[in-house]
Amino acid sequence: MSANNHHQRYAHIVGWGKYVPSNILTNDELAKRVDTSDVWIRERTGIRERRIATKETTASMALYAAQDALEVADVSPNEIDLVIVATSTPEYIFPATASIVQDQLGAQSAGAFDLSAACSGFVYGLSVGASMIRAGTYNNVLVIGSETFSRIINWKDRTTCILFGDGAGAVLLRGSDEFGGVLSSVLGSDGSGGELLEVPAGGSRNPASIETVMANLHTVRMNGREVYRFATRVMVDATKQALQKANIPLSELDMLVPHQANARIIDYAAKALNLPPEKVIKNLDRYGNTSAASIPLALVEAIEEKRVNPGDHLVFVGFGGGLSWGACALEWTEPTIKRATTPQRAAQSRLRYQWAHVKSFGHRVLRRVDAGVSHTLDRIEGSKNGDE
Numbered sequence: 001m002s003a004n005n006h007h008q009r010y011a012h013i014v015g016w017g018k019y020v021p022s023n024i025l026t027n028d029e030l031a032k033r034v035d036t037s038d039v040w041i042r043e044r045t046g047i048r049e050r051r052i053a054t055k056e057t058t059a060s061m062a063l064y065a066a067q068d069a070l071e072v073a074d075v076s077p078n079e080i081d082l083v084i085v086a087t088s089t090p091e092y093i094f095p096a097t098a099s100i101v102q103d104q105l106g107a108q109s110a111g112a113f114d115l116s117a118a119c120s121g122f123v124y125g126l127s128v129g130a131s132m133i134r135a136g137t138y139n140n141v142l143v144i145g146s147e148t149f150s151r152i153i154n155w156k157d158r159t160t161c162i163l164f165g166d167g168a169g170a171v172l173l174r175g176s177d178e179f180g181g182v183l184s185s186v187l188g189s190d191g192s193g194g195e196l197l198e199v200p201a202g203g204s205r206n207p208a209s210i211e212t213v214m215a216n217l218h219t220v221r222m223n224g225r226e227v228y229r230f231a232t233r234v235m236v237d238a239t240k241q242a243l244q245k246a247n248i249p250l251s252e253l254d255m256l257v258p259h260q261a262n263a264r265i266i267d268y269a270a271k272a273l274n275l276p277p278e279k280v281i282k283n284l285d286r287y288g289n290t291s292a293a294s295i296p297l298a299l300v301e302a303i304e305e306k307r308v309n310p311g312d313h314l315v316f317v318g319f320g321g322g323l324s325w326g327a328c329a330l331e332w333t334e335p336t337i338k339r340a341t342t343p344q345r346a347a348q349s350r351l352r353y354q355w356a357h358v359k360s361f362g363h364r365v366l367r368r369v370d371a372g373v374s375h376t377l378d379r380i381e382g383s384k385n386g387d388e
């Protein structure tokens with residue numbers, strides 16, 4: 001929509017999907033590796049078990065979650081305008097994980113980028129995607145949170161290794177003239193607290209070296225107590241601010257979907273906001289903290305449990321490394337009971353993704369052949385010129 005076109009655009013969530021590895025790591029199993037116990041972990045965090053990737057990577061989990069979201073929305077990959085992958089555990093420093101997902105989906109018309117805002121990443125991504133839709137720049141935006149924190153955890157550090165798990169969640173945002181969807185967002189950052197939660201090496205400041213590997217600087221370090229204090233404060237404030245911006249009174253909030261870091265942090269915020277447990281989504285007992293994936297993962301489970309209905313007011317609120325935080329207020333508009341996929345449609349989708357795979361392979365081969373032929377032609381040309 002151009003600026004002089006007066007009708008307002010809205011960004012609705014029309015598709016959703018999730019993926020978690022099937023491999024489960026329980027507290028008891030963790031207690032065999034580090035000096036901890038199931039009781040300590042449950043009482044201090046609310047976590048019972050988490051999923052740990054085996055063959056999966058951040059891109060593969062993102063892809064599965066995105067495929068589900070497209071299935072629910074009944075949207076084909078070539079309709080997607082933009083793929084955003086919020087992650088702190090990307091496949092590589094570059095290329096972006098989002099570009100890998102774009103290719104594997106066969107989303108030929110889409111731009112793609114990764115978004116680094118640690119555990120706030122999904123809310124940041126949703127805010128960016130919704131803003132682009134509201135500005136009229138794009139119409140279909142995939143926002144994915146995907147993480148394999150198990151690959152950057154120090155499995156000997158009991159203060160962090162008990163907390164995190166792997167997984168992915170995705171939503172498809174779509175533009176519409178109908179009121180609803182993502183109505184507001186609040187994004188915050190306090191970089192002075194960066195060292196409270198960090199992976200110290202592997203970037204331009206401390207590039208990978210034998211020394212950084214020996215000192216275990218490529219894994220998560222955290223000051224748990226300080227992060228806890230920060231989290232309880234910003235969750236409550238950001239939720240209130242997002243509601244206020246969307247003109248939704250706190251009394252009309254139907255569902256809070258918070259970042260799943262610690263049950264005590266969530267309970268504290270719920271109490272401060274005067275929300276009963278049925279209005280707060282908690283699923284970290286089974287997944288732990290999946291960072292940027294935790295909010296979409298919790299949302300999808302809430303939908304599957306039929307806890308989200310059209311007309312509901314929702315707030316997504318995240319916080320984490322940066323330090324960073326963010327909240328979005330939404331009015332849910334989409335029916336959550338979708339018609340079952342027919343075997344024919346499922347087969348069609350499978351074929352589409354297999355074809356995207358074949359095409360991607362074909363492009364790679366062609367690029368190599370093209371480079372080889374061009375190189376040979378240049379040499380022939382060069383030697384001919386030399387002869388003259």
Ligand SMILES: CC(C)(COP(=O)(O)OP(=O)(O)OC[C@H]1O[C@@H](n2cnc3c(N)ncnc32)[C@H](O)[C@@H]1OP(=O)(O)O)[C@@H](O)C(=O)NCCC(=O)NCCS
Nearest residue numbers: 035036040044119158159162224225227228261262319320
């Ligand atoms: C990490 C966290 C669970 C620790 O809980 P806590 O109640 O603050 O515990 P403390 O750090 O005060 O440690 C209490 C004691 O338990 C010990 N302890 C720490 N981890 C332990 C574990 N896994 N098992 C058993 N004991 C443990 C500590 O060594 C400490 O012992 P001490 O009193 O002898 O020094 C909590 O601080 C937290 O959740 N913080 C927020 C972290 C977070 O959410 N990060 C991600 C943000 S995106």
